[in-house]
Amino acid sequence: MIKLITKIWKNKNGKFGLIIISVILFFSIFAPILTSFNPTMQNLNIVLQKPSFSHVLGTDYYGRDLFTRILYGSRVSLSISIIASAISVLFGTLIGVISGLSGKYTDNILMRIVDIMLGFPKFFILILVISMGSFSIFNTIIVLSLFSWMDTARLTRTETLLLNNTTFIKAAKAMGMNKLQIIFHHIIPNISGIVISSYSLLTGSMIILESGISFLGLGVQPPNASWGSILNEARLDPLGGWWVMLFAGIAIVTTVIGFNLLGDGLKEILQPEHYQDD
Amino acid sequence: MFKYFIIKLFKSIPVFIIGISLVFFIIHLSPGSPVTKYLSPQISTDVQNQIIKNFGLDQPILHRYFKWIRNIFRFDFGYSLNNGIPVKNIIKVALVPTLLLSFCSLFWGLIFGTLIGIVAALKKNTFTDRIITSFMMFLYSTPSFWIGLLLLSAFAIKLHLFPSSQIISIFHNEFTFFQKIGDYISHLTLPVITMSLPISALFYKYTRTSMIDVMKSDYILAAKARGISHGKIIFKYALRNALLPNISILGLIIPVMFSGTVTIEVIFSLPGLGRTLVHAALARDYPVILGGSILAFIAVIISNIIADILYVVVDPRIHKEN
Numbered sequence: 001m002i003k004l005i006t007k008i009w010k011n012k013n014g015k016f017g018l019i020i021i022s023v024i025l026f027f028s029i030f031a032p033i034l035t036s037f038n039p040t041m042q043n044l045n046i047v048l049q050k051p052s053f054s055h056v057l058g059t060d061y062y063g064r065d066l067f068t069r070i071l072y073g074s075r076v077s078l079s080i081s082i083i084a085s086a087i088s089v090l091f092g093t094l095i096g097v098i099s100g101l102s103g104k105y106t107d108n109i110l111m112r113i114v115d116i117m118l119g120f121p122k123f124f125i126l127i128l129v130i131s132m133g134s135f136s137i138f139n140t141i142i143v144l145s146l147f148s149w150m151d152t153a154r155l156t157r158t159e160t161l162l163l164n165n166t167t168f169i170k171a172a173k174a175m176g177m178n179k180l181q182i183i184f185h186h187i188i189p190n191i192s193g194i195v196i197s198s199y200s201l202l203t204g205s206m207i208i209l210e211s212g213i214s215f216l217g218l219g220v221q222p223p224n225a226s227w228g229s230i231l232n233e234a235r236l237d238p239l240g241g242w243w244v245m246l247f248a249g250i251a252i253v254t255t256v257i258g259f260n261l262l263g264d265g266l267k268e269i270l271q272p273e274h275y276q277d278d
Numbered sequence: 279m280f281k282y283f284i285i286k287l288f289k290s291i292p293v294f295i296i297g298i299s300l301v302f303f304i305i306h307l308s309p310g311s312p313v314t315k316y317l318s319p320q321i322s323t324d325v326q327n328q329i330i331k332n333f334g335l336d337q338p339i340l341h342r343y344f345k346w347i348r349n350i351f352r353f354d355f356g357y358s359l360n361n362g363i364p365v366k367n368i369i370k371v372a373l374v375p376t377l378l379l380s381f382c383s384l385f386w387g388l389i390f391g392t393l394i395g396i397v398a399a400l401k402k403n404t405f406t407d408r409i410i411t412s413f414m415m416f417l418y419s420t421p422s423f424w425i426g427l428l429l430l431s432a433f434a435i436k437l438h439l440f441p442s443s444q445i446i447s448i449f450h451n452e453f454t455f456f457q458k459i460g461d462y463i464s465h466l467t468l469p470v471i472t473m474s475l476p477i478s479a480l481f482y483k484y485t486r487t488s489m490i491d492v493m494k495s496d497y498i499l500a501a502k503a504r505g506i507s508h509g510k511i512i513f514k515y516a517l518r519n520a521l522l523p524n525i526s527i528l529g530l531i532i533p534v535m536f537s538g539t540v541t542i543e544v545i546f547s548l549p550g551l552g553r554t555l556v557h558a559a560l561a562r563d564y565p566v567i568l569g570g571s572i573l574a575f576i577a578v579i580i581s582n583i584i585a586d587i588l589y590v591v592v593d594p595r596i597h598k599e600n
Contacts, residue, residue: 116293118530119582121574123537124555128301128567131559132308208421212541215423216556231427235545238431238442245431249424256419 007269014265017200020258028074037065039072040223048241058243061233066244070251073225077214078255080140081206087145089199092152097187099153100160101179111157114150122147123212130218140219144206152198159191193270200263204256211252227252286586290579295347301571302346305564306339312359312562333359350572356565360558365569368554373573375445376550378462379542380535382470387477392524394478395485396512399520402490411486417479423541426472430545433468440468443547469546473538480531481524489520518592525592529585532578 008014027034043063051058057066099110129143163169163186172182207227213219214228215235222229227248234245313330330336337345349356355365398410434442441447445465446458453461492498493516501511540552547553551570558566 112292116296119293119297119575119578121536121571121578123540124552124571124574125301125304127540127556128559128571129304129308131556132305132310132562134309204419208419211421212423212537215421215541216544231424235427238435242431245424245427249421249428252424253416253420256421257415260415260419 004269008262008265011265011269013261014269017258017260017262017265020254021262024074024255024258025078027071028078031068031071031075035065035068035071037068039064039068039225042223050241051243057247058241060230060244061237061240066230066247069225069230070227070248073220073227073230073248074251074255076137076220076224076226077207077210077228077252080137080144080210081203084141084144084210085148085199085202085206087141088149089152089195089202091145092149093156093188093191093195095149096153096156097160097183097191100157101164101183101187107157110153114153117147117150120147123209126209126213127216127218130213135219135221140210140213144209148202148206148209152195152202155194155198156191159194160187163187163190193266197263197266197270200259200266204259204263207252207256207259282590283583283587286583290583294575294579297575298350298568298572299343299347302343302568303339305562305567306342310562311335312564315561346568355569355572358558358563358566360561360563360566365565368566369551369569369573372549372551372554374550375543375548376539376552378445378466379469379473379539379548379550382466383473383477383538384531384535385474386470387474388481388524390474391478391481392485392521395482396489396517396520398482399486399489399493400512410482414479414482417475418483420476421541422472422476422538423545425475426469426542426545429468429472441465445548445550465548469542469548472545473535473542476538477531477535480527484523484527485520488523489516492516492520495519522589522592525585525588528588529582532581536574536577 005018008018041064043059046055046059046063048061048063049055049059055065055067057070060066060069095110095114099107125147126143130140133139169182169186172186177185210219211226211228211231214226215232217229217232220226220229222233230248231245231252234240234248313326313333313335316329317326327336334342346356353366355369357364358368394410394414398407398414401407430442433439441464445462447453447461447465450458450461498511498516501515506515536552539550540556542548543550543553544556551573555567555570557563558570
């Protein structure tokens, strides 16, 4: 673990990504200490105030401190996207490894399912499912991860197929290791690099998806905040403060850039042969 | 070539049927019903049952399912439960803004992304390349609805340069032909910019990588050795191969674009398909949701097939292998 972090630190993209994500996680975890305001408490005397010393990022349409709302909103956005992409990456890896190792029929069926799922207009299906049921963080995580595991499955399947033809796996088979042992001793350690980097990239796109859903008013319900729902409030009141939409958007973009940089960095560290002289 | 196309088409039929069936069962088995908004506590049970019966919701779900599938193959998509308009007409009207928006953005995104990608690849590891790459990284990580929101509030609401909603003006019918075109352009400028920026970032990413690979290959070195001019090498020799990955993502990008249109249509109040479907989903308007989903699946399947065909056109080796 420490070895991996020092490696990331030496990579330029990975370093920036790691710094950004750590700062944002720090802000999100210590939100109650870092701000003295309540994210849902309205104060109609200070509606739509510009950024100042008492309210660092200004206040919104209901006089709530925007900085506080963005901090608390990050908790919802980050927890949904981090957990959902963890579930979908694990599930995708499972399907990918099974599909890569097993014979014709299972592989065919699983890959057909992946094709079908990739054909779905994902965002629309998400809107459909979430608008049909009632919103809860749990539901959103389940729905997001149900429709996001396919890319990882494809990726890990290809890698497993490649690995399965290598000499050391053949040797392991000849030595009488069974399938489970091969999976856990040889395949998982060798594809873990790809899995970790795709986890980071997926988390970035999950944040965009989640904020898109909240932006349409389907996700986190008022008065609670998420980055998307703050932007939604800004959309409904376009003549109001520019700072509301600006800062909430910057929060999303910075976080996504962080995860993308970290993902790219991890890719470069963990599969160095692809990046020899770019 | 034609045979290849037919085989592809037949292979995608199960995908289509499974996909739309899944949507059917998701919306019919989820809680809530389109009837509830017509019901009030004063209504007697007889009337309630009559309303449910009018919508055909009293029948068992499998019965409804098979009836629906049968009707699809007769091109009968039913009527909206909200306003009684045939779903076909609703979708026909909503399709125009969506198609205009998606094709214009795809066009500009492709051109912009590819050109910038080539420039960045040719100036690899220079200052220009670094600036472009970080700017594109920013675009790639930015949700399109945020760009749209900023553009809308800056150019439409603060500066009044562009209209803030709808696809045509109120007096559209009184305009001359050129005024009509100008009207469309002024309404579509901001949405198209919003949507084409993330698309161009995607195309940029693939073009840059593949252009760098191609420029390293032996045949380019040979062309350079023979003294062929720089421009000719790039545009005649390298570009064709460098564009291959762009074509494969053309097939993948259609579902993504469909998602993009939803939020952009909501922001700019364009009366397009995405917005119609979101409203239908919120109102539990089953036939409209299903009709829209069918269209979305058809669009995805057709775009995949087109991408396959383009692949063969650009790279004849693939055709020979099959």
